[in-house]
Amino acid sequence: MLATCLRAGAPTLEEGRKHWAFQPLSQAGPPEVKLKSWPRNQVDAFVLAKLEAAGLSPAPEASRAVLIRRLSLDLIGLLPTPEEVIAFENDESPTAYEHLVDRLLKSPHYGERWGRHWLDLARYADTGGFHNDLDRPYAWKYRDYVICSFNEDKPYARFVAEQLAGDEVEGSDEQALIATGFCRNGPSNDDNMGKTKEALAQYQADQMDDVISTTSSVFLGLTLGCARCHDHKTDPLLANDYYSLYAIFNGTEKLGLGKGAKDKDDKEVKDASKVMALTERSPKVPATRVLLRGVAASPGEVVEPAVPVVLGSKAVSFPKPGVTSSLRRRTLAEWITSPTNALSWRVLANRVWQHHFGTGIVAMPSNFGFTGAKPSHPELLDFLARELMANGGHLKPLHKLLVMSATYRQSRCEPDSLRFNSLQRMEAEVLRDSILTASGKINLKLGGPGIKPRIRADLLDASQRNKWPVFKEESPEQWRRSIYIYVKRQLLMPGMELFDAPTTTDSCALRLQSTVPTQALVLMNDEFVEDQSRFLAERAVREGGDDVSRIVERLFMLTLARPPSDLRRQQALDFVAQRESASTRMAALADLGHVLFNSSEFITIE
Numbered sequence: 001m002l003a004t005c006l007r008a009g010a011p012t013l014e015e016g017r018k019h020w021a022f023q024p025l026s027q028a029g030p031p032e033v034k035l036k037s038w039p040r041n042q043v044d045a046f047v048l049a050k051l052e053a054a055g056l057s058p059a060p061e062a063s064r065a066v067l068i069r070r071l072s073l074d075l076i077g078l079l080p081t082p083e084e085v086i087a088f089e090n091d092e093s094p095t096a097y098e099h100l101v102d103r104l105l106k107s108p109h110y111g112e113r114w115g116r117h118w119l120d121l122a123r124y125a126d127t128g129g130f131h132n133d134l135d136r137p138y139a140w141k142y143r144d145y146v147i148c149s150f151n152e153d154k155p156y157a158r159f160v161a162e163q164l165a166g167d168e169v170e171g172s173d174e175q176a177l178i179a180t181g182f183c184r185n186g187p188s189n190d191d192n193m194g195k196t197k198e199a200l201a202q203y204q205a206d207q208m209d210d211v212i213s214t215t216s217s218v219f220l221g222l223t224l225g226c227a228r229c230h231d232h233k234t235d236p237l238l239a240n241d242y243y244s245l246y247a248i249f250n251g252t253e254k255l256g257l258g259k260g261a262k263d264k265d266d267k268e269v270k271d272a273s274k275v276m277a278l279t280e281r282s283p284k285v286p287a288t289r290v291l292l293r294g295v296a297a298s299p300g301e302v303v304e305p306a307v308p309v310v311l312g313s314k315a316v317s318f319p320k321p322g323v324t325s326s327l328r329r330r331t332l333a334e335w336i337t338s339p340t341n342a343l344s345w346r347v348l349a350n351r352v353w354q355h356h357f358g359t360g361i362v363a364m365p366s367n368f369g370f371t372g373a374k375p376s377h378p379e380l381l382d383f384l385a386r387e388l389m390a391n392g393g394h395l396k397p398l399h400k401l402l403v404m405s406a407t408y409r410q411s412r413c414e415p416d417s418l419r420f421n422s423l424q425r426m427e428a429e430v431l432r433d434s435i436l437t438a439s440g441k442i443n444l445k446l447g448g449p450g451i452k453p454r455i456r457a458d459l460l461d462a463s464q465r466n467k468w469p470v471f472k473e474e475s476p477e478q479w480r481r482s483i484y485i486y487v488k489r490q491l492l493m494p495g496m497e498l499f500d501a502p503t504t505t506d507s508c509a510l511r512l513q514s515t516v517p518t519q520a521l522v523l524m525n526d527e528f529v530e531d532q533s534r535f536l537a538e539r540a541v542r543e544g545g546d547d548v549s550r551i552v553e554r555l556f557m558l559t560l561a562r563p564p565s566d567l568r569r570q571q572a573l574d575f576v577a578q579r580e581s582a583s584t585r586m587a588a589l590a591d592l593g594h595v596l597f598n599s600s601e602f603i604t605i606e
Contacts, residue, residue: 010231010232010233010234010235010236010370011235011236011370012236013236013309013310015236016235016236016310016370017236017310019236019310019369019370020374020375020378021221021343021346021368021369021372022310022311022342022343023342024340024342025342025345025346025382025385025386026378026379026382027386028379028382028383029042029383030042030045030046030383031045031046031049031379032045032049033045033048033049033052034052035048035052035057035058038058038406039406040404040405040406040409041401041404041405042383042401043380043383043384043401043402043405043407044405044406044407046377046379046380046383047377047380047405047407050376050377058406058407058410059410059411059412060410060411061406061409061410061411062409062410062411062412062606064088064089065085065089065561065562066411066561066562066606067088067097067409068080068084068085068088068089068100068561069085069560069561069562069605069606070605070606071100071101071104071403072084072104073426073430073434073605074113074355074356074403074605075101075104075105075107075110075113075114075399075403076104076107076109076110076112076113077109077112077113077116077429077430077433077481078109078113078433078434078437078442079434079437079438079558079559079561080561082554082557082558082561085557085561085562088100097404097409098404101399101400101403101404102400105396105399105400108151108446109444109481110150110151111146111147111148111149111150111151112147112446112481112483113430114150114355114395115143115146115147115149115150115483116427116429116483117351117355118146118150119143119146119483120502120507120508120509120511121214121218121351121366121507121508121509122142122146122163122182122185122214122218122507123185123186123214123502123504123505123506123507123508124139124142124143124146124185124487124504125139125185125187125487125488125489125504126139126140126450126486126487126488127466127487127488127489127490128187128188128189128190128489129187129188129189129489129490129504129505130187130188130189130192131189131192131465132189132191132192132465132466133465133466133488133489133490133491134188134190134191134465134466135466136276137274138256138274138275138276139181139185139276140448140449140450140484141178141181141274141275141276142178142179142181142182142184142185142276143450143483143484144447144448145175145178145179145181147446147447147483148175149162149179150395153394153395153396155392155393155394156337156348156388156393156394156395157333157334157337157393158393159179159393160219160333160336160337161330161333161334161337162175162176162179162180163179163180163181163182163183163333164180164182164183164215164329164330164332164333164336165180165327165329165330165332165333166178166179166180166277166279167180167277167279167280167324167325168280168322168325168327168329168330169330169333174275177255177275177277177279178275178276178277180277180278180279181275181276181277181278182214183211183214183215183249183252183278184254184276184277184278185504186207186210186211186214186505186506187210187489187504187505188207189203198296198297201296201297202295202296202297204296205291205294205296208246208249208250209225209228209294211249211278212224212225212228212242212245212246212249213225213506213507214506214507215245216245217366217367217507217509218366218507218509219336219344219347220311220336220343220344220347220368221343221344221346221347221350221362221365221366221367221368221369221372222235222237222308222343222367222368222369223235223237223366223367223369224237224241224242224245224308225242227239227241227242228242228291228294229293229294230293234369234370234371235369235370235371236310236370237308237310237369238308238309239290240290240303240309241306241307241308241309241310243288243289243290243291243303244288244303244304244305244306244307244308245305245306245307245308245332246288246303247285247288247303247304247305247306247328248305248328248329248331248332249278249328249329250285250286250288251280251282251284251285251286251326252278252279252280252329253278253279253280253281254277254278255273255275255276255277255278255279256273256274256275256276256277279325280324280325280326280329281324281325282324282325283321283322283323283324283325283326284321284326285321285326285328287302288302288303288304288305289301289302289303290303304318305318305328305331305332306318307332307335311341311343316331316335317331318331319331337393339389342382342385343368345385345386345388345389346362346368346381346382346385347365347366347368348385348388349361349381349384349385349387349388349398350362350365350375350381350384351365351509352384352395352398352399352402353381353384353402354510356399356402356403356408357402357408358422358424359422360510361375361376361377361378361380361381361384362374362375362376362381363376364509364510365509365510366507366509366510384398384401387401411606412424412606423604423605423606424604424605425513425603425604425605426499426603426604426605427499427500427501427511428482428495428496428497428498428499428500428501429481429482429483429496429501430482431499431603432482432495432496432528433481433482434602435528435529435532435597436479436532438532438536438558438559438597439532439533439535439536439539440535440536440539441476441479441532441535442479442480442481443476443477443479443480443481444480444481445480447484448484449486450484450485450486450487451477451478451480451484451485451486452468452469452478452485452486453474453478453485453493453528454471454472454473454474454478454527454528455468455491455493455494456494456527457470459491459494460491465490466488466490468488468491474528474531482496487504489503489504489505492504494522495522495526495528498516498518498519498522499519500512500513500514520598523597523598523603524594524598529594529597529598530594532597533590533591533593533594533597534586534590534593536555536558536559536590536593536596536597537555537586537589537590537592537593538586539554539558540552540554540555540558540589540593541586541589548573548576548585549569549573551589552564552569552572552573552576552592553569555572555589555592555593555596556568556572556596559593559596559597559599559602560596560599560601560602572592575588575591575592575595576588576589576591576592579591579592
């Protein structure tokens with residue numbers, strides 16, 4: 001029997017059902033505001049009402065140069081060219097800004113930028129981790145599936161269904177199978193999972209825990225993984241809820257194992273499938289039992305497939321099995337994206353807001369439970385969730401709504417959390433891509449197996465298996481966008497790790513934004529930055545002509561998307577003259593480029 005009262009200190013199911021995140025979406029429209037000339041769309045009314053209640057007024061609109069740089073980095077993760085900046089500044093059309101937004105949303109690089117956010121959630125990597133860190137030769141196909149899905153603006157319901165049940169959805173094909181890599185992305189130890197029946201059962205339970213924990217946190221914003229060994233300590237989630245979700249995934253099998261995987265007889269598994277998927281090959285599902293303390297050798301009562309009791313005002317009906325599968329995962333996906341499931345649409349709307357404004361309306365984006373943060377603007381969150389559903393689960397209309405708002409266009413020079421205008425530092429991938437864009441060396445080839453840029457040879461000893469190649473100079477193949485870097489769990493790219501790229505061990509909903517001295521030291525001393533500084537100088541000379549003042553201006557336009565002020569121009573010219581006296585002009589210009597790459601203005605998104 002399911003308990004209706006959880007352990008001491010946790011809310012009862014009755015109390016839990018009253019939690020704000022589990023309520024139906026409110027139908028509240030935009031509130032009345034005093035400064036009626038400011039709002040550009042409904043979003044602004046919600047924000048302005050809070051500002052006025054606090055006795056604050058909006059910040060002024062940012063300059064056009066700032067806006068095009070912000071939009072470009074936000075929507076496609078690439079710096080605008082100087083020519084794009086100048087054209088936008090000179091375009092007096094009232095639709096110039098909207099046309100810019102539309103162009104960026106149509107760019108194939110949009111999927112690379114926003115797909116990276118999803119890969120964080122999906123704990124994507126190209127290796128299995130643990131001691132041997134086995135290669136996953138086809139993991140990159142999941143990464144490319146995500147990028148293409150964002151570029152196509154795939155409806156969210158389909159996106160979820162393919163990742164949880166790609167083998168069960170209508171029109172299932174290889175891409176839908178690849179999508180189920182979502183359930184396979186976590187760390188695995190397939191070459192060392194034990195040989196006894198007990199060891200294999202425990203390994204399977206541990207692998208299933210990764211699927212359950214990630215599914216619940218990513219799609220529902222719930223920490224259901226905490227109920228594996230006992231009822232949740234702070235949320236109205238039961239151990240039965242955990243194992244009911246386990247029952248939904250029970251019976252699934254891995255399709256396409258990594259190189260080096262061995263079976264219980266210590267023989268290497270031969271699997272030619274060029275995908276990394278999770279599928280069912282039989283409609284018969286083994287019985288699922290609660291595992292006491294999460295131990296496979298201690299089975300308890302049998303549980304049936306179900307969704308968490310606190311979220312189900314009525315039980316979800318799981319159909320009879322199909323011809324080749326149980327259809328349970330498809331049913332789960334349909335429930336997650338049902339119009340009646342307000343929680344999942346709130347979670348998605350909050351994630352989109354978070355990546356545009358730096359902080360979510362709910363500050364803990366994967367924890368909408370009792371220990372998570374309350375929404376700063378609950379009516380706005382529900383409005384955005386309703387907009388998502390009204391647009392068929394397509395994200396691009398929501399992007400456009402947000403970036404067209406006066407809220408988004410504010411200057412970020414005056415820090416105030418209520419204005420949603422705090423400065424943001426570039427993420428690790430955006431920083432590297434911006435350096436390559438400014439230098440003119442970025443290789444914009446789309447898709448395919450991961451690349452392995454140069455890593456200092458003395459760091460490679462830390463990874464003895466599945467070794468990283470050693471080379472002295474990089475080529476255009478290593479200058480592709482950072483989303484295509486081969487993610488080796490045992491040895492993350494130092495530059496990526498230093499600027500807070502996720503470890504990929506668990507789902508990452510919110511990256512750290514650390515500020516440590518080693519970040520500045522790497523930007524000053526890293527061979528990659530030094531090389532690209534030289535290429536940047538050569539490009540500026542090539543495009544700026546013989547006049548050193550014009551070359552300096554070009555350097556600023558390429559890196560900061562704006563010309564220098566008179567003071568900064570003179571400072572830069574004096575710097576070049578001083579350095580040139582001891583070296584060459586090209587070396588002096590490369591040093592100036594290096595200084596610009598190291599500047600807070602470059603690594604910050606205003």
